[in-house]
Amino acid sequence: MCGIAGYTGERNAPKILFDMLKKLEYRGYDSAGVACFYEGKTIVSRGKGKVDEVRKRSKINDLDSKIGIAHTRWATHGEPSDENSHPHSDCTKQFTVCHNGIVENYKELREELTARGHKFLSQTDTEVIPHLIEEIYTGNFETAFVSAVKKLRGSFALVAIDSCSPDEILVARKESPLIIGIGIGENFIASDTPAVLSETKKVIILEDLEYGIIKKNSVSIKRLDTGLPLEKAVQDIKWDVKAAEKEGFDHYMLKEIFEEPAAVKNALKGLDDIKAAAKKLSKYGRIYIVACGTASYAGLVGKYVFERFGICAETVIASEFRYSTVNTTDKKCAVIAVSQSGETADTLASVKEAKNRGAYIVSVVNAVGSSLTRLADDNIYAYSGPEIAVASTKAYVGQATTLTLLALSEARELGKITEAYQNEILDDLHRMPDKINMVLNEREHIKKLALQLRDCKSFFYLGRRLNYPTALEGALKLKEISYVHAEAYPGGELKHGPLALLEKGVPVICVAPNDDLKEKMESNMQEARARKATIIRVAEDGELKVPVCDPILSPILYVVPLHLFAYYLSTGKGIDPDKPRNLAKSVTVE
Ligand code: AGP
Numbered sequence: 001m002c003g004i005a006g007y008t009g010e011r012n013a014p015k016i017l018f019d020m021l022k023k024l025e026y027r028g029y030d031s032a033g034v035a036c037f038y039e040g041k042t043i044v045s046r047g048k049g050k051v052d053e054v055r056k057r058s059k060i061n062d063l064d065s066k067i068g069i070a071h072t073r074w075a076t077h078g079e080p081s082d083e084n085s086h087p088h089s090d091c092t093k094q095f096t097v098c099h100n101g102i103v104e105n106y107k108e109l110r111e112e113l114t115a116r117g118h119k120f121l122s123q124t125d126t127e128v129i130p131h132l133i134e135e136i137y138t139g140n141f142e143t144a145f146v147s148a149v150k151k152l153r154g155s156f157a158l159v160a161i162d163s164c165s166p167d168e169i170l171v172a173r174k175e176s177p178l179i180i181g182i183g184i185g186e187n188f189i190a191s192d193t194p195a196v197l198s199e200t201k202k203v204i205i206l207e208d209l210e211y212g213i214i215k216k217n218s219v220s221i222k223r224l225d226t227g228l229p230l231e232k233a234v235q236d237i238k239w240d241v242k243a244a245e246k247e248g249f250d251h252y253m254l255k256e257i258f259e260e261p262a263a264v265k266n267a268l269k270g271l272d273d274i275k276a277a278a279k280k281l282s283k284y285g286r287i288y289i290v291a292c293g294t295a296s297y298a299g300l301v302g303k304y305v306f307e308r309f310g311i312c313a314e315t316v317i318a319s320e321f322r323y324s325t326v327n328t329t330d331k332k333c334a335v336i337a338v339s340q341s342g343e344t345a346d347t348l349a350s351v352k353e354a355k356n357r358g359a360y361i362v363s364v365v366n367a368v369g370s371s372l373t374r375l376a377d378d379n380i381y382a383y384s385g386p387e388i389a390v391a392s393t394k395a396y397v398g399q400a401t402t403l404t405l406l407a408l409s410e411a412r413e414l415g416k417i418t419e420a421y422q423n424e425i426l427d428d429l430h431r432m433p434d435k436i437n438m439v440l441n442e443r444e445h446i447k448k449l450a451l452q453l454r455d456c457k458s459f460f461y462l463g464r465r466l467n468y469p470t471a472l473e474g475a476l477k478l479k480e481i482s483y484v485h486a487e488a489y490p491g492g493e494l495k496h497g498p499l500a501l502l503e504k505g506v507p508v509i510c511v512a513p514n515d516d517l518k519e520k521m522e523s524n525m526q527e528a529r530a531r532k533a534t535i536i537r538v539a540e541d542g543e544l545k546v547p548v549c550d551p552i553l554s555p556i557l558y559v560v561p562l563h564l565f566a567y568y569l570s571t572g573k574g575i576d577p578d579k580p581r582n583l584a585k586s587v588t589v590e
Contacts, residue, residue, distance in 0.1 A: 001027045001385035002027055002071060002073050002074050002099070003024025003025065003072040003100070003195070004024075004100050004157055004191050005070040005190045005195055006068070006069045006098075006169045006190075007020070007186070007187075008167070008169055008187055008214060008215060009067075010185055010216065011186065013037075013066050017036070017069070017070035018051060018055045019198075020070065021034075021051045021071070022051050023195045023241065024194065025051055026194075026386065027072065027074065027386065028075075029051070029072060030048065030075050030080035030367075030368075030369060031084065032051045032054040033046020033054065033070065033087050033098075034046070035069050035087040035098075037065055038063050042089070042094075042163045044087055044096060046082065046086065048082050066216070067161070067167065067169065069097075069160070071086035071087055071098035075369050076102055076383055077106070077126075078123030079123075079369030079374075084124050088124065088129070090118075091119055091134060094164060095130040095134055096130060096163075097159070098159050098160075099126040099156055100157040100176045101155035102154045102155055102266075102269055103126065103128060103153070103156065104269065105154065106128045109128040109132060113131045113132065113135060116135060129148060129149075129152070129158065129160070132151060141162040141168075141170065142170060142213060145160055146172075146224065149172045155176050156172065156173070157172075157174075157177060157178040157191060158172045169214045171189055171206065172211035172212075173209075175208060179191075179205050180204040181200045181202070181203050182203065183200050187216060192245075193237050194245045197237060197239070197240070197244055203237055209224040210222065210223060210230065253578055254577075256387055256389055256394045257560070257567060260436050260440075260563070261433035261440075262394070263384045263394040264397060264436065264556060266383035266398060267397075267402045268405070270383060271405060273378070274380055275413075276378070277362045277406065278412075280362070281360075282410050282414050285332060287306065287312065287313040287314070287335075287336060288314050288315075288334070289335075289338060290316055290318050290321045290335055291318055291337065291338035292317065292319065292587065293587075294340075294395075295339050295399060297470075297472045298364075298400045298473075299336070301399075301469045301470075302336065302338075302400075302407055304466035304468075304555075305407035305466060309410075309411035309416045309417060313336075317346075318337075318346035318350040319346040319590070322346060326350060335351060336363075336406070337350070337364070337372055338399055339366075340395040340399070340586075341586035341588075342363070342365045342370025342371055343371050344587050346587075346590060348371055351372065351375045361375065361377050362376055363375075364380050364399055365382070366381065366382045366385075366398065366399075380406065382395065382399055389577065389578045389585075390480070390481075390583050391477055391580065396559065400559070401429070401432075404552070408425055408426075409422075432553060436556075436557060436560050439557070440560065440564070442561070449536070449565065450565050450566075450569040451568065458484070459475065460489065460506065460507070460508040460509065461487070461488040462488070462490075462491045465517060468491075468511075470511045470538075470558050474488065475488040476488075478569065481566055481567065482569045483575065494524050502531040503531055506533045507534045508528045508534065509538065513539060513540070513549075514539070514540055538558050545561075
């Protein structure tokens with residue numbers, strides 16, 4: 001997820017564009033840049049760093065320009081660096097583009113364009129776009145822009161300028177958001193409303209496969225497929241800036257839970273890299289999955305899926321791995337390091353130690369260009385986008401999806417599953433976003449249940465096999481943001497001690513899909529009921545309902561009601577779930 005912006009009017013474009021980027025930084029903040037027209041040329045100023053840092057060292061601030069585009073980046077392809085920051089230009093510097101999204105066919109486009117003599121300066125997918133426009137251009141910017149956009153596969157929100165058409169900005173949208181802020185004698189373009197609200201509350205929302213020609217006194221929107229003009233409604237935005245940054249949600253955490261369907265979709269975009277890593281992993285007899293906190297529970301999901309296909313994999317908490325298990329590593333073993341931030345001290349230290357011992361390191365990471373990505377031999381990105389809330393939600397879903405795909409790919413590589421079965425699971429995974437949305441639609445019921453239980457002093461979460469990490473994640477989420485004690489156990493462990501803690505009214509949340517262990521979970525629930533505990537089943541017919549899915553994908557789906565449950569119990573206790581006490585988003589110290 002990145003933030004893109006554009007301005008055309010009578011005022012100073014560089015200042016307005018940097019101000020707009022500042023309000024879009026929640027969408028990405030590892031590099032930024034601005035491009036403005038000035039005296040017949042496009043002047044570009046960009047670099048690694050947050051918006052204020054780039055602005056401070058930029059010479060473009062003093063430019064008397066009235067039109068330009070801008071970008072604040074959350075890296076997906078190519079680590080954060082000056083040359084990977086947007087805007088990107090073609091060989092002649094005539095065309096300049098900012099992009100939010102993923103060009104899935106960028107490799108083949110780049111190869112074709114390179115073969116035609118185009119020189120690329122970055123590792124980004126975006127840079128193919130201005131070169132594509134240059135390749136197609138025969139004198140009409142709009143025609144070349146539309147033809148180029150039609151060749152892109154994947155998602156995009158684009159702003160583009162042509163130094164030979166200095167009074168217009170072209171825009172296009174597919175899956176990534178883009179709005180046009182309507183001013184008087186000026187117009188604004190942005191990924192999202194927070195960037196324009198201080199200037200105007202009148203916006204046009206660009207829909208998928210629409211493009212536009214934006215001038216200071218006119219906005220023309222057309223269909224990408226036919227080029228036919230569209231009449232677009234101008235909407236009045238009622239939100240203030242803070243609400244708009246959360247897209248109307250009360251907290252970033254709730255917004256990010258609602259991005260969990262997209263987290264599954266985005267993880268699937270890494271399938272090529274996942275298959276490549278699986279090929280290498282299949283050469284190793286021992287696999288350690290190393291992480292901390294929520295990431296370690298995603299790692300545990302991976303372990304169980306590996307084991308489902310007869311592949312040995314052990315999940316070890318990084319702060320334990322680095323002082324003990326690492327002594328068993330050598331060049332015959334592989335380490336999968338899982339981390340949202342890619343900066344967690346214990347995870348990094350574990351990877352360094354294992355690497356020194358010759359282990360093969362592959363990361364499952366969200367933050368491109370993070371320290372972990374520079375240590376790993378191969379990186380698999382979850383593409384979940386920036387996660388602002390301290391409590392990890394969509395990143396967990398992205399990690400669990402990625403690790404499931406990794407185990408599935410290795411099982412296929414080793415001939416342990418058929419291609420038909422692999423495709424069957426992939427098909428179910430493609431349907432997963434809709435299934436998660438069905439759970440999200442039940443949020444009022446989940447909220448009601450959470451409020452009923454908000455005064456309970458202690459919660460138990462139970463699950464078996466790959467539903468045990470879901471219980472662990474549910475318990476951690478509750479602890480993290482509602483400050484209530486919660487413990488997760490494998491269902492079979494209850495009678496080995498924890499049962500003594502159960503008494504009337506203690507909530508026991510049981511992750512109990514309709515699989516071959518259902519009866520076992522049922523007997524656990526009977527044991528708990530006999531002590532008059534309050535049983536809450538996460539099941540197709542449970543108190544926390546979920547749709548039917550393949551049991552091997554249940555960790556991805558069954559965690560969603562638990563994330564919502566923790567969120568509503570936290571807000572029900574008057575706590576701000578985005579900033580829980582004592583915690584930091586990334587634990588970069590030991
Ligand atoms: C998750 O909600 C917590 N914020 C915490 O457990 C987190 O998952 C852990 O610190 C690991 O962070 P990482 O994924 O950035 O490495």
